[in-house]
Amino acid sequence: MSKLLWKCLLISPGVLLANLAFSGAALAAEIPVQTEVKQQANSLPKDSSLSQTQQYSDETAQVTSVSQFSDVQPTDWAFQALQSLVERYGCIAGYPNGTYRGNRALTRYEFAAGLNACLDRVNELIATATADLVTKEDLATLQRLQEEFSAELATLRGRVDTLEARTAELEANQFSTTTKLVGEVIFNVSDIFGSDKRAVPSGVDPDTAPDLDSNIIFADRVRLRLNSSFTGSDLLQIRLQSRNITPYDTNVTGTNMTRFGFDGNQDNDTVIDKVNYTFNLSEAVQVKVDAADGNIYDNINNFNPDLASDAKGALSRYGRFSPIYRTGFGGAGATITFNPKGSFSASAAYIARTANNSGSDGGLTNGAYTALGQIAFQPSDAFNIGLTYARNYQNSLSGVNMFEGTGSVYAGNPFNGVATVANHYGVEVAFKPSSKLTISGWYGYSNAEAKADGTGVDEGDEASMNYWAATLALKDFGKEGNLLGLIFGQPPKVSDNDAFTSAARTTRREDNDTSYHLEALYRLQLTDNISVTPGAIVIFNPEHNNDNDTIYVGTLRTTFTF
Template sequence: MTKTFWRLVKVSPVVLAATFLAANSASAVEAQEKITTVAQLSQESNNIGQVTSVSQFSDVQPTDWAFQALQSLVERYGCIAGYPNGTYRGNRALTRYEFAAGLNACLDRVNELIATATADLVNKQDLATLQRLQEEFSAELATLRGRVDALEARTAELEANQFSTTTKLVGEAIFSISQAFGDRRAVADPATPVAGDFESNAAFANRVRLSLLSSFTGKDQLQIRLYAGNIISNTGAAAGSATNQLTGTNQTRLGYDGDTTNNVQIDKINYAFNFSDAIRVRIEATGARLYDNVNTFNPDFTSSGRGALSRYGRFSPIYRQGANGAGLTVTFAPQNSPISFSAAYLANNANNPGSATGVFDGSNTIFGQLSFRPSQAFNIGLTYARSYQTTPNLFGSTGSFRANNPFVGTPRVDSNNYGVQATFQPSSSLTVGGWAGYTTADSLSGARRDADFFYWGATLGVKDFGREGNVLGVIFGQPPKVTGGSVGKENGTTYHLEGLYRVRISDNITVTPGVLVIFNPENNNRNDNIYVGTLRTTFTF
């Protein structure tokens, strides 16, 4: 029996505890109480009640030497029973039958626990299948292991030589071919003799922008943009000047022109961050432009690289107030609210500490815009800008020469600009938009004069036209025109018509052919219409 007993002990720690407990509770004095038959055991077991806590035994104390073993068997494994009167009788002798019954109960309980714990584990057949698959695909596994090792090595090399952990590079390059067509150059003054013929050759030029975008908290962004290009304006010089070349009007300007003779310049430095979940703040050291900071309500055509081809067709001229200086823009846009508000202050010569310059004494713009979006399909904005300019260019070279500089020879001009813009998207593939603006201006030096201006535009964008990602666009409108005031109004009216088709070659390449037609340039009915053909290719990375 001793050998059999120890073999049972090796099977389970529970058996060892039960046997150890039973062996030490035997007493020769109580031998006459032993149960010697199965029938007697059955009869005695009927008088035993199952317990769930050792504290239920009135004759078991924590000071008993076997208390911990009994507690484990009762509370952890649930395989020890007591008598109906709440006693365990730990000092009475143990019969072989009682030992067999207790041991069997504990083994059944242990098997139940093992089955529960391993029900979801793999069996031997599953392990054999896995081993066979591993042998069959050993070559592929070795190749994969080698590729993982190579990737780890490359990743370590990149981490050791990376440019920055906080900065990424975003770039855009434009290749442009354009040519202006027309019988004669435009003139600003109807009393001026009609200009002679102009000769414009096809020009192939480029513009490149590289932006370094850094984030330090994950919710902020520092932008430093490098710029270079050699795209000469179709005017060849300021419209109305004695050195006018080509078309003679800024109304034929492209939306992405600019000439640095391909010398690299830093044209934009700003830092934006969230003041709260609803407030976004942007501080600009240079290159501040309203149209980069606020909604212009012309989503298909705002971008100079992927939007309209013309300068006027990108958005309302009200967003060209106070361009290229320093400034502060704050946007308040509560979540789940149809209303948002943007406010800005821009100073063109903020870096100059001289007389009539600086943050407050030089040219500056105060701007505010209230946006209302009652649904995903409709969005409307009401905009106001007050501008003070020491070198007048009221509409950022998008209107006639007289509209941009109505008080020739007057260096200080104050203007109040009012605008309304809207976008309607009846479907995911169709966008209809437009704007209208009214401006009043006053000269602040010399003879006091005033002028009124009006302009409007309408746009139509058809997405996925012919192919997914393509956009067909039509833009029509009236650029800024002097409509009244002491300076008198312009007698003619210019109309701007533009058609373009942006073709998506890939996620990073688009090609946009288009035609621009200017009717009655410079708001002068004596001028001939001027046409501009353009092919723009844009690479983004």
């Protein structure tokens, strides 16, 4: 009998270890290697003491019946096994609140505590020689199981050894324990056509405009982001960018209305163009600090979820979101969002365009700036509405560009380069009648004031601008991952302006007619990492001038992500 009990002592932990190991191996086979490394790193003990093992032992409570577990039901697939271990062998413990938590992962400390409880029970059985609990048949069964599964146990040991070796190799060669590299590459083929002449503003003779340069171009943009987290809830982002995509702006088409959302040409020189840090002050307050190239539209909800991305969403600059979010761009500052995960949230942002300039017209507070506040209400996943106000100031040091290259020339620069302050008001809506359809839109009104005298401009002159758009995004159209997008609207337009185009004061800097923006795109998701988006942008009456011919922009954007 003592020999059999000694086998019981040897075999029982082995069976327990085998069961736990088989379960762990099955789970590990479904988890990517990167996750395995992180989970194993998190499970390693911080020191060699057994204090934490003792902590788990102290936090568990021995039960005498499986019915004492509130979260274990007779219909559970493991009910019979738990009932046997609890009521026959008495080596299964629960948590003080009466739960077993059978669906959660097992830590090494908890495993040690459970194994210790079973070993204590085996020692007790040996000491008391309770024959009716441990029988010869039980020991024979254990021995037979060990013999029958010897091959599987050997295979399992080999898999565990291999996994440990792979984990050690990854830990030794990983880029960083805190930083992840994210890459994005855009290839773009495009052309413009439909007019012989470039567009001109209202009041300018179209015959004097330069010819429209129509030529197929092929260009690229590359972005690499280093995303670092130090606490698990914060994010430090450093972005490197190179690109050579010529903007279809006033120098090419005569208007900024034809610009892409992803354009920009630095002759593919690589620069660090974005640095920011996001963290939570509390569960209800999130803060983002921009040190370089801060953009308000990156920091708060812009209410166009499927088309806001410049790499996978709208092709045009205007089609991504309301221009009110472009009033603060390319600077340093901070954004605070209150209740970011709630149905009701509020955001406040401050971006200074020339924060790093120590001149009298620069700095964090004396130079060009935008202060923005927004209230967002999302009573359900199907409906989202925002009310936004922004006040911005721009001068000759920063350049006057009220809407970051969207809308007409007059709307972006109503007083011909004179320092300008403006109040902007906007309402944005996103409606999702189904998980695959999103209808979004925005309306904005702005009032600008000249802060100095200039050619044809008196200090105190005022101008009014307005704009609107409606968008439709249909996801999984034709195939899962694909996206059909339609955008129609009126880019920013000067409806009233006290200033004139010249000292002669013969023509006001107003947009006499109305331009319309029409855009259609279809994103084909070829793989998880590659998408191709053909599309077209049509600008009717460019520069809000009926004398200009309609301009068409055709493009094929290919996006690689990794």
